[in-house]
Amino acid sequence: MAVHSTHPPGFAHQFETVEQQREAGHLGMWIFLATEILFFGGMFTAYVVYRALHLPSFILGSHELLVKFGATNTAVLICSSLTMALAIRTAQTGGSKGTIIVWLLLTMALGAAFLGIKLRYEWYRDYVEGLIPGVSWLSGGTHTPGVKMFMCFYFFMTGLHALHMVVGLGILTVLVVMTARNRFSAEYYAPLEISGLYWHFVDIVWIFLFPLLYLIGGRYPGS
Amino acid sequence: MTEPHGSDYHAPHIVPVGTYVLVFLALMLGTALTTWIAYIDLKAWNTVAALTIAVCKMLLVVLFFMHVKYSKGLTRIVIIGAFFWLGIMITLTCSDELTRHWEIVPQGWSAGALHLFRLLF
Amino acid sequence: MSTATADLHQAPAEPAVNYLNASYGIKSWLLTLDHKRIGLLYLASITVMFVVGGVAATLMRLHLVEPQGALFEPETYNKMFSTHGIIMVFFFLVPSIPATLGNFLIPLMIGARDVAFPKLNLMSWYIFMTGSALALYGTISGGVDTGWTFYPPYSSLYSETHVVAVALGIFIAGFSSILTGLNFIVTIHKMRAPGMTWFRLPLFIWALYATSLIFVLGTPVIAITVFLLGLERLLHVGIFDPAVGGDPLLFQHMFWFYSHPAVYIMILPGMGVISELITAFSRKKIFGYSFVAFSSLSIAVISFIVWGHHMFVTGQAIYAGLVFSVLSFLVAIPSAVKVFNWTATLYRGSISYEAPMLYALGFIGLFTIGGLTGLFLASLATDVHLNGTYFIVAHFHYIMVGGAVMAYLGGIHFWWPKISGRMYPDMWARISAAIIFLGFNLTFFPQFMLGYLGMPRRYAIYPAEFQVLNVLSSAGASILGIGYVIPLIYLTWSMRYGPVAGPNPWKAKGLEWTIPSPPPTENFEKIPIVTEPAYNYPAIEAHDYPDAPGVARV
Numbered sequence: 017m018a019v020h021s022t023h024p025p026g027f028a029h030q031f032e033t034v035e036q037q038r039e040a041g042h043l044g045m046w047i048f049l050a051t052e053i054l055f056f057g058g059m060f061t062a063y064v065v066y067r068a069l070h071l072p073s074f075i076l077g078s079h080e081l082l083v084k085f086g087a088t089n090t091a092v093l094i095c096s097s098l099t100m101a102l103a104i105r106t107a108q109t110g111g112s113k114g115t116i117i118v119w120l121l122l123t124m125a126l127g128a129a130f131l132g133i134k135l136r137y138e139w140y141r142d143y144v145e146g147l148i149p150g151v152s153w154l155s156g157g158t159h160t161p162g163v164k165m166f167m168c169f170y171f172f173m174t175g176l177h178a179l180h181m182v183v184g185l186g187i188l189t190v191l192v193v194m195t196a197r198n199r200f201s202a203e204y205y206a207p208l209e210i211s212g213l214y215w216h217f218v219d220i221v222w223i224f225l226f227p228l229l230y231l232i233g234g235r236y237p238g239s
Numbered sequence: 240m241t242e243p244h245g246s247d248y249h250a251p252h253i254v255p256v257g258t259y260v261l262v263f264l265a266l267m268l269g270t271a272l273t274t275w276i277a278y279i280d281l282k283a284w285n286t287v288a289a290l291t292i293a294v295c296k297m298l299l300v301v302l303f304f305m306h307v308k309y310s311k312g313l314t315r316i317v318i319i320g321a322f323f324w325l326g327i328m329i330t331l332t333c334s335d336e337l338t339r340h341w342e343i344v345p346q347g348w349s350a351g352a353l354h355l356f357r358l359l360f
Numbered sequence: 361m362s363t364a365t366a367d368l369h370q371a372p373a374e375p376a377v378n379y380l381n382a383s384y385g386i387k388s389w390l391l392t393l394d395h396k397r398i399g400l401l402y403l404a405s406i407t408v409m410f411v412v413g414g415v416a417a418t419l420m421r422l423h424l425v426e427p428q429g430a431l432f433e434p435e436t437y438n439k440m441f442s443t444h445g446i447i448m449v450f451f452f453l454v455p456s457i458p459a460t461l462g463n464f465l466i467p468l469m470i471g472a473r474d475v476a477f478p479k480l481n482l483m484s485w486y487i488f489m490t491g492s493a494l495a496l497y498g499t500i501s502g503g504v505d506t507g508w509t510f511y512p513p514y515s516s517l518y519s520e521t522h523v524v525a526v527a528l529g530i531f532i533a534g535f536s537s538i539l540t541g542l543n544f545i546v547t548i549h550k551m552r553a554p555g556m557t558w559f560r561l562p563l564f565i566w567a568l569y570a571t572s573l574i575f576v577l578g579t580p581v582i583a584i585t586v587f588l589l590g591l592e593r594l595l596h597v598g599i600f601d602p603a604v605g606g607d608p609l610l611f612q613h614m615f616w617f618y619s620h621p622a623v624y625i626m627i628l629p630g631m632g633v634i635s636e637l638i639t640a641f642s643r644k645k646i647f648g649y650s651f652v653a654f655s656s657l658s659i660a661v662i663s664f665i666v667w668g669h670h671m672f673v674t675g676q677a678i679y680a681g682l683v684f685s686v687l688s689f690l691v692a693i694p695s696a697v698k699v700f701n702w703t704a705t706l707y708r709g710s711i712s713y714e715a716p717m718l719y720a721l722g723f724i725g726l727f728t729i730g731g732l733t734g735l736f737l738a739s740l741a742t743d744v745h746l747n748g749t750y751f752i753v754a755h756f757h758y759i760m761v762g763g764a765v766m767a768y769l770g771g772i773h774f775w776w777p778k779i780s781g782r783m784y785p786d787m788w789a790r791i792s793a794a795i796i797f798l799g800f801n802l803t804f805f806p807q808f809m810l811g812y813l814g815m816p817r818r819y820a821i822y823p824a825e826f827q828v829l830n831v832l833s834s835a836g837a838s839i840l841g842i843g844y845v846i847p848l849i850y851l852t853w854s855m856r857y858g859p860v861a862g863p864n865p866w867k868a869k870g871l872e873w874t875i876p877s878p879p880p881t882e883n884f885e886k887i888p889i890v891t892e893p894a895y896n897y898p899a900i901e902a903h904d905y906p907d908a909p910g911v912a913r914v
Contacts, residue, residue, distance in 0.1 A: 030474035030551070032887065039311075040476045040550040046314050047542045050321035051580045057325040058584030058614055062599070064329055065336045070605055083274060090270045098263040101254075101304045108253050150595025161604040168597045172588070216304045223296045226270075227289035231277040234285040313549070324577045327664055332613045335668065335680035 026204050038206050045210040049217045056176065056221055063169050063228065073162020075233035080147055080163070081170065085137050086230035089130050090222060096126035097219045104212045107195075110202035116195045123215070124188045127181055134178060142167075170229055177225060180218050187211050252309035262303045269296045372862025374781050378878040393478035394881055399464035400779070401485050406452050406460065407848075409492060412499070413447035414841065416440050421803075421837040427824045437820035438505035439521065445508030447499070450530050451492050453764055454622060457629035458575075459488070459540060461771050462568045464779060466544060468872035468879065469562050471553025471888045476546040484539040491533030498525030507818060509615065512600035512608050516592040523593055527586040534583045537625075541575025544568055553871070555890035559653070562870055562894050563646060566653040567632025570660035574621045574628075577664065582618035585611065609674060616667035624663040627727075627759055628656060630767030631698055634720050637770050638702045640868040641717035642709025645895035648701045655694035662691040672743045681740055688738035695731055699724060714866075715789030719770030722797045726762025730755055733808065751811025754804045762800055769796070769847065776851065777861030781878040784854040788846060796843035802836025869896055 024034055031037040067074045103119030106112075139148075146154025148171060149164050191211055194200065200208060233239050273292040277285060302308040307315060346354075379396045389397060420440045423431040432440065463481065467474050475481050498504065504526050506515040515523050548569050552561070588599055589611065598604035600611045639646050646652055668676060668684030702724055711717070733755040736742045746752065777783055806829040811817075815826045822830065864873040871888060872879075 028478075030472065030476070030478060036550055040546050042310075043313065043317070043549060044477060044480075044542055044546045046317045047545055047576055050317050051538050051542070051576050053321040053325055054328075054577055055580035055584050057328065058581045059588070060325070061329050061332055061614065062588070062610055065332060065607070065610055066605075068333070068337055069607075073605075083277070087270060087274045091267060094263065094266045094270065097266075097300060097304050098259060101259050102256070105254065105256065105259070108251065149597040150591075161598065165598060165605055168599060172591065213305055216300050220297050220300050223300070224293050227273055227277075227293050231273065231289050232286065234280065234282075235277040236280040236285075238280065239285075321577070324664065328581065328614075328617050331665065331668065331680070331683070332610070332617075334683060335613065335671075335677045336607065336610065338677040338679045339675075341677065341679065 024204050025199060025201075026206065034204075041206050041210055042213075045213050049213060052180075052217060052221075056173075059169070059173050059176070060224075060228075063173070066165060066169070067232065070162045070165065071233065073160060074166045075239060076158055076160070077163040077166025077170070078230060078232045079235075080142075080145075080158070080167070081230050082138070082141075083230050083235060085133055086226050089133055090226045092126050092130045092133070093219045093222050096123045096130070097216050099123040099126065100212050100215045104205065104208050107200050107205035107208050108202060113195050113198060113200070116200065116208075117192055120188055120192050120195065124185055124192075127185050127188070131178060131181055131185075134174070139171075142171075173225055173229065177218065177221050180221070184211075184215050184218055187214065252306070254303065254306065254309075258303060262299050265299055266296050269299075372860050372865075374860045375876040375878070375880065377880065378781065378876065379881045380781075380878050382881045391482070393474070393482060395463050395467055395475050395478065395481060396779075396879065396881075398478075398481050398485055399460050399462075402455060402459035402463060402488070405485070405489060405492065406455055409447055409451040412496070413444050413452055414844065416444035416447065418837065418841060420444060421834040423820070424822075424830050425827075425834050427822050427827050427830075429820045432820065434820035435505060438507075438818070439503035441818055442504050442507050443499050446495065446504070446526060446530070448760075449508055449622070449626075450533055451495060453626040453760060454537060455488060455533075455540075456626075456764070456768050457633060457771060458544070458568060458571055458625075459484075459536075461633070461768075461775060462544060462571075462629065463540075465775065465872055466547055466565065466568060467551070468778075468875070468883055469565055469870060470548065470551060471556055471871050471884065471890060472547065472551040473883050473887075475543050476551055477543050480539050481543055484536045484543070487539070488533055488536035491529045491531070491536060493529070494532060495526050495529030498522040498529060501525070509619075510586070510589060510611075511615075512589065512592065512611050513602070516589055516600055517596075524590050527590050531583050531586050531590075534579045534586075537575045538579045538583075541572035541579070544572040545576065548572075553887050553890055555888075556871075557890075559650065560890055560892070560894050561653075562632075563635035563649070563652050563656070564629075564632035566656045567628050567635070570656040571625050571628045571632075573657075573660045574625050574663065578618040578621040578625075581614055582622075585614040585618070588614075609671065609676060612671050612674060613667070616670045617664070620667040620670065621660070621663040623756070623759070624659055626764050628659060630723065630764045630771075631656065631695075633767045633771035633774075634702060634723050635698075636868075636870070637716050637720035637774055638705050639895045639897070640774070640866055641714060641720070642706050642711050643867075643897050644705055644709040645893070645897055646701065647704035647707075648697075649894065651697055652701050655697045658694040659691065662687065662694070666691055669738055669743070672740055673747045685738055685740050689735065692731060692735060692738075695727075699728055699731075713790070714786060715784075715793050716770045716774035718790055718793040718797075719766045719773065722793070723763055723766045723770065726758050726766065726797075726800070730758030730763060733758065746811060748816055749811035750807040750815050750817055753817050754807035754811060757804045757807070762804070766796070766800075769793075772851070773847075774866070775872075776854070777865045778872055778877045778879070780855050780858070781861055781876075782854045782856075782858030783861045783865060784847075784850050784858055788850045792843050792846040792850075795839060795846070799836050799839030799841070799843050803833050803840050804836070806830070806832045806836075869894070 027034060028037055031040065099119050099122040103116050103123065106115045106119060142148050143152050146152050146159065147167055149168050153159070153164060153167075155164075188211070191208060194207065269292050273289050276288050276292075279285075281288065301318065307318065379394055389401065392398060392401075419431065420437070423429050423437060423440070429437065463475070466472075502522055504510075504515075504519065504521040504523050506519050506521070506523060510523065510527065548561075548565060591597065592599050592601070598606050600606045600608050602608060635646055635652060666684055666688040668680050669688045672681050672685075733751070737746060737752065737755060773784065773789055810826055810829050810833075813826065813829075815822055861877050863876050865877075866873070869892075871890070874888070875884060
């Protein structure tokens with residue numbers, strides 16, 4: 017029987033060592049991310065097929081989106097990945113909980129900014145212009161059935177991504193509370209690390225969504 | 240406090256701040272680059288360029304922000320496996336969706352054998 | 361504490377405190393983090409779902425005794441077979457062995473105190489219950505008539521049944537599978553006892569590991585597929601609607617990308633059980649351990665590249681059909697390896713015919729028949745004639761019922777003493793195994809003939825010339841049903857009145873048999889250090905069987 021020593025905080029008793037727990041947590045999160053790759057991947061597959069079969073419509077649909085907002089949002093998410101990485105690094109090096117919380121809050125702010133830009137400047141605008149299939153779709157002009165198909169994928173994919181962002185914000189909130197309650201140290205910061213993996217993954221999904229949805233087929237004159 | 244670590248314990252690698260900042264700058268550069276290239280007429284290569292840059296950005300995030308450069312082999316297998324499986328889904332689905340309109344012209348058995356040979360190699 | 365070498369003349373004693381009585385009250389069960397209790401929670405849930413699916417099947421077979429249909433309008437019959445398929449596939453077969461026996465046994469077999477993420481494990485069960493509740497709600501409020509395959513555009517545009525509710529139930533239950541698979545993979549990688557190397561693991565663990573790979577890689581795709589279907593149905597946006605450029609076959613590709621590996625989710629754990637049963641009841645180590653282990657992994661991998669064989673006659677490109685046909689033949693190879701190795705294990709073994717062994721032997725025969733008939737279906741030319749007929753129905757029922765369900769029952773019987781601490785009445789167990797075997801063959805063998813003769817599946821009425829075979833099939837179904845009810849009765853009875861089993865009533869090898877029955881909550885008083893290979897049965901001694909011919913002389 018394991019000696020009832022003073023186990024570090026957060027140690028779970030089905031494990032024999034802290035290292036085992038940390039590795040298990042890591043592997044678990046990576047496997048979860050693998051499932052997310054297949055989950056988003058299903059939509060990417062459908063997108064690839066329809067893009068190949070209906071390229072002109074998809075290009076037309078893509079041109080309804082504004083590159084400046086997509087690019088800005090990409091930059092915002094990249095910043096948030098940096099702040100997240102720095103939050104974890106602060107914990108790793110035994111930094112103060114105040115510093116960790118600042119980095120976490122910055123990450124949250126950037127995530128919220130991403131969602132804000134999306135909602136206010138992209139989706140609301142799409143709603144007004146009759147570009148949301150099933151909700152406010154207005155046919156006619158450039159709003160062909162093929163463009164409707166593209167917009168479906170745009171909203172499904174960015175919507176699913178945004179949902180993951182919201183969950184991420186929830187996770188970050190919990191982390192802020194945990195940090196404030198002194199739960200982390202240079203010895204134990206696994207929840208931060210694992211949540212960081214999730215956050216970076218959400219960033220990576222957007223890194224692919226941006227070119228595939230906004231830049232597809234090019235934005236040069238005559239494309 | 241008693242030693243809670245197993246005999247296989249090794250301290251996790253701490254990435255220097257400088258590395259993070261460099262990766263960040265590279266990612267921002269990549270974003271600017273892919274946006275700029277979109278406005279240049281490269282025909283089909285636009286997509287190739289965009290995806291290449293996206294993959295490079297992803298690799299930077301995965302290797303440095305997600306510490307895979309300093310992680311065990313099992314982590315890499317999980318990631319590679321997931322992408323490989325996604326690749327299976329896309330490839331085999333496209334093998335149907337994109338070849339539906341290929342015509343089959345009945346020919347003698349030798350022509351068929353030659354065609355199969357070309358298909359395979 | 362009783363040890364593995366308990367004196368045979370002394371009646372085994374049940375441990376005073378074990379996982380069943382360590383804490384009382386409904387909250388201690390509904391909020392448990394003990395993998396063994398969670399396994400039992402799943403056992404209760406899936407038994408209920410099996411009954412629901414079984415009732416649907418009974419009604420179908422009763423309806424089909426008459427060519428014009430004895431019970432239902434065709435619309436209602438459509439709902440019957442859809443309900444039967446959905447409940448049995450998603451809410452019984454997929455979770456069956458992994459969630460019950462897997463949850464219970466994996467930590468015990470690898471020498472761990474619990475799975476890697478016990479809270480996630482409990483959450484998986486609640487997610488499963490939520491999904492099941494939704495699916496049952498959809499069923500009770502009228503069901504769906506799309507078939508378990510939900511093909512659009514019927515399911516997205518024309519069906520007026522509760523597609524969204526049931527699809528949502530499946531979506532949610534899918535997450536239960538994903539989390540269970542995740543838990544198992546991490547547990548097997550990270551929580552093996554010292555000395556328990558990969559190649560000393562019981563083959564049941566290899567099988568569940570392979571199954572978990574499929575859970576993790578395949579289930580997310582069905583999730584996104586039914587998600588898209590639900591959106592299509594709610595918003596009418598045309599993703600799968602050919603009128604606006606959508607492709608119904610894209611749905612089929614995404615659906616079958618999961619659903620074909622899903623059938624391997626349903627059979628692989630059963631194969632793992634059979635490896636355990638065959639070795640225990642031949643008292644012999646498995647023939648070709650690494651081949652059997654790698655065959656599980658191969659099946660998991662190859663299962664992902666054959667899905668198009670469900671779409672040969674749907675308008676799929678011929679070239680894709682070619683590729684999928686060749687690959688489908690490939691997947692038979694690792695399955696055959698297993699069957700050959702089990703048979704070789706039996707050869708010159710010290711075989712006894714307790715109920716679990718009867719189920720195992722039945723499995724080998726019936727799974728082989730089911731598997732061989734799959735080859736006719738993998739071949740493009742014959743599939744054109746057999747697709748959409750009862751031949752397919754018989755093929756997959758031979759594997760799912762003759763295979764997976766029999767393996768499940770064999771496993772339940774084998775590990776019942778460990779789970780409950782009691783033995784069931786062996787005679788009744790053997791009788792019901794025989795009834796199940798007979799009833800099963802009478803139900804489904806005529807269906808091979810019906811399919812070959814051209815009777816389509818999913819039809820509420822049929823030409824009169826098929827009636828005899830249909831009646832035989834329905835008669836078999838009633839016998840099969842009785843066969844399933846009997847174990848429910850005596851297993852429940854045994855929990856209170858059965859004789860105490862002791863730690864190792866079968867004298868089997870494996871870490872789970874070295875601890876008391878029922879086990880204590882923390883499984884092992886001291887984490888074992890493993891030094892033996894798996895199935896380390898002693899060579900059958902000549903002096904034990906002086907009159908037996910050809911016994912190996914050690």
